Amino acid sequence: LVGIGDDSAVVTAPSGSVVAAVDMLIEGRHFRREWSSAYDVGVKAAARSLADIAAMGAVNTALLVALAAPGTLPARWAAELAEGLAAEAARAGAGVVGGDTASADVVTLSVTALGDLQHRTPVLRSGARPGDVIAVAGPLGHSAAGLAMLSAGIQAVPALVAAHLRPAPPYDAGPEAARLGATAMIDVSDGLVQDLGHVAAASRVGMRLAAGRIPVARACRMRLRAEATPFALTAGEDYELAFTVGAEHVTSLPRLARRAGCSLTRIGIVTRRPVGVTVLDANGRPLPLRAGGFDHLAAPPRRR
Amino acid sequence: LVGIGDDSAVVTAPSGSVVAAVDMLIEGRHFRREWSSAYDVGVKAAARSLADIAAMGAVNTALLVALAAPGTLPARWAAELAEGLAAEAARAGAGVVGGDTASADVVTLSVTALGDLQHRTPVLRSGARPGDVIAVAGPLGHSAAGLAMLSAGIQAVPALVAAHLRPAPPYDAGPEAARLGATAMIDVSDGLVQDLGHVAAASRVGMRLAAGRIPVARACRMRLRAEATPFALTAGEDYELAFTVGAEHVTSLPRLARRAGCSLTRIGIVTRRPVGVTVLDANGRPLPLRAGGFDHLAAPPRRR
Numbered sequence: 390l391v392g393i394g395d396d397s398a399v400v401t402a403p404s405g406s407v408v409a410a411v412d413m414l415i416e417g418r419h420f421r422r423e424w425s426s427a428y429d430v431g432v433k434a435a436a437r438s439l440a441d442i443a444a445m446g447a448v449n450t451a452l453l454v455a456l457a458a459p460g461t462l463p464a465r466w467a468a469e470l471a472e473g474l475a476a477e478a479a480r481a482g483a484g485v486v487g488g489d490t491a492s493a494d495v496v497t498l499s500v501t502a503l504g505d506l507q508h509r510t511p512v513l514r515s516g517a518r519p520g521d522v523i524a525v526a527g528p529l530g531h532s533a534a535g536l537a538m539l540s541a542g543i544q545a546v547p548a549l550v551a552a553h554l555r556p557a558p559p560y561d562a563g564p565e566a567a568r569l570g571a572t573a574m575i576d577v578s579d580g581l582v583q584d585l586g587h588v589a590a591a592s593r594v595g596m597r598l599a600a601g602r603i604p605v606a607r608a609c610r611m612r613l614r615a616e617a618t619p620f621a622l623t624a625g626e627d628y629e630l631a632f633t634v635g636a637e638h639v640t641s642l643p644r645l646a647r648r649a650g651c652s653l654t655r656i657g658i659v660t661r662r663p664v665g666v667t668v669l670d671a672n673g674r675p676l677p678l679r680a681g682g683f684d685h686l687a688a689p690p691r692r693r
Numbered sequence: 694l695v696g697i698g699d700d701s702a703v704v705t706a707p708s709g710s711v712v713a714a715v716d717m718l719i720e721g722r723h724f725r726r727e728w729s730s731a732y733d734v735g736v737k738a739a740a741r742s743l744a745d746i747a748a749m750g751a752v753n754t755a756l757l758v759a760l761a762a763p764g765t766l767p768a769r770w771a772a773e774l775a776e777g778l779a780a781e782a783a784r785a786g787a788g789v790v791g792g793d794t795a796s797a798d799v800v801t802l803s804v805t806a807l808g809d810l811q812h813r814t815p816v817l818r819s820g821a822r823p824g825d826v827i828a829v830a831g832p833l834g835h836s837a838a839g840l841a842m843l844s845a846g847i848q849a850v851p852a853l854v855a856a857h858l859r860p861a862p863p864y865d866a867g868p869e870a871a872r873l874g875a876t877a878m879i880d881v882s883d884g885l886v887q888d889l890g891h892v893a894a895a896s897r898v899g900m901r902l903a904a905g906r907i908p909v910a911r912a913c914r915m916r917l918r919a920e921a922t923p924f925a926l927t928a929g930e931d932y933e934l935a936f937t938v939g940a941e942h943v944t945s946l947p948r949l950a951r952r953a954g955c956s957l958t959r960i961g962i963v964t965r966r967p968v969g970v971t972v973l974d975a976n977g978r979p980l981p982l983r984a985g986g987f988d989h990l991a992a993p994p995r996r997r
Binding site: 504 | 698711719748755806818
């Protein structure tokens with residue numbers, strides 16, 4: 390309703406409430422200018438906050454961006470950053486409506502995303518119930534695999550590097566899952582097991598995942614083989630969406646995937662106890678989980 | 694509706710729209726830890742964004758705070774920062790509902806404020822009309838005077854230093870002015886002449902201020918004497934509110950001041966041209982304006 394150029398922006402909130410999330414992105418911590426173009430940084434900064442809105446089951450409406458940067462930052466870099474922010478916002482159905490600029494020694498971005506629930510109740514982390522099925526939208530592990538390759542300085546698989554530099558969360562899956570009756574939802578930023586652990590703790594339930602059903606990104610599976618699933622279970626920065634929904638809705642999941650334009654995989658079930666996340670292998674044995682897998686990615690592909 | 698602990702916050706937006714503003718505060722640029730306590734930094738970071746919402750004529754509803762800091766930052770410092778943020782938010786009628794933390798070499802804060810228009814239209818910078826009167830809520834110059842004293846390392850006047858470290862915008866004056874029919878409004882962050890210049894440009898009008906009517910902060914006037922008014926006209930970081938309103942409402946200004954709990958001064962009139970801000974002295978001559986006055990503050994009070 391009111392965009393950039395006044396003291397504040399004014400954004401429509403037709404449901405009578407507004408969903409809001411903020412995320413910071415700092416040069417040297419969350420990105421490097423050697424690896425990421427300004428456009429990439431804009432896409433990633435926007436995606437992180439936009440995914441938080443989708444994870445509430447809301448549609449994104451607007452972004453506010455605060456940028457602090459050194460005086461030496463080329464104007465062209467800032468312009469391309471703005472392009473990346475606007476492009477990713479548009480992919481989520483939102484516009485960049487306001488901002489602030491300041492000077493700082495390193496490029497620092499703060500992105501606030503606003504969203505609307507379309508008169509639905511928000512999908513929290515605390516609503517999972519025993520008997521619900523657990524589903525994840527999109528493949529896992531590609532972003533962390535891309536980062537591992539960049540870090541190791543090895544010849545990278547372009548699809549994996551792109552997934553790390555320009556994450557593409559399945560925004561539409563958030564509101565679609567909410568419409569279907571999702572009971573809990575989260576975006577996978579720190580790794581599936583860790584993030585579902587937040588849902589399990591908030592809902593006071595157990596979550597039993599089937600290792601064989603984890604949707605590992607294809608390029609990641611080819612490279613990591615047997616290590617691919619443990620890697621994908623703990624890999625961060627995918628910004629995919631994981632949610633729980635009543636078992637009676639399982640047959641509607643393929644339609645949800647089509648409507649949201651993403652893959653959707655049923656990966657497990659909510660149990661009463663023990664509270665927390667357990668991953669079982671094909672023989673029903675708990676999979677030992679550890680963060681990592683980076684070493685294997687950094688090494689050349691193994692021949693057997 | 695949903696506070697800290699989920700992917701996003703959910704905040705009520707009863708008017709069907711939300712007012713949003715973001716501001717960044719960076720150590721070494723906007724504050725120094727030698728001068729400001731953590732509580733001070735919290736108050737100032739909150740005040741900057743909260744004032745932007747008030748300047749639209751809206752009431753504040755919520756703050757989202759992103760904090761990036763070095764790992765060496767004492768936990769106590771962060772806790773006191775949160776107290777300052779919460780206290781200033783509460784003074785404006787809002788709560789801290791969400792946030793993000795990250796690591797960075799210097800303390801970096803990004804505060805997003807959300808507000809509600811209570812079904813009024815937003816008061817923009819572009820609505821001033823020739824014939825309107827110009828009013829300002831609160832005194833001017835105290836913050837910049839406090840900063841000048843801190844910078845010069847001279848024995849400081851406590852009231853001025855406090856005004857710089859913990860600005861106290863007259864939040865209620867924003868919605869009260871909107872109720873009265875304010876045609877344009879802005880918060881005074883960069884200095885009255887510069888900020889009213891934005892209003893004049895956006896409204897394509899002239900603004901004629903009477904130098905003798907500028908409400909210079911008392912401690913500032915005592916110290917600066919003849920230089921006090923030029924100083925206050927260009928002094929930044931007061932976060933007071935300046936607005937224009939139809940001349941027919943002039944008699945209602947004292948009531949507005951009482952309701953908002955702040956001083957309110959009629960300082961000038963909106964003209965058709967020339968576009969921009971002119972300040973006239975007691976003899977009707979334009980006052981030469983320059984940023985500064987710091988030198989006089991840094992020196993000991995002059996005796997005549």
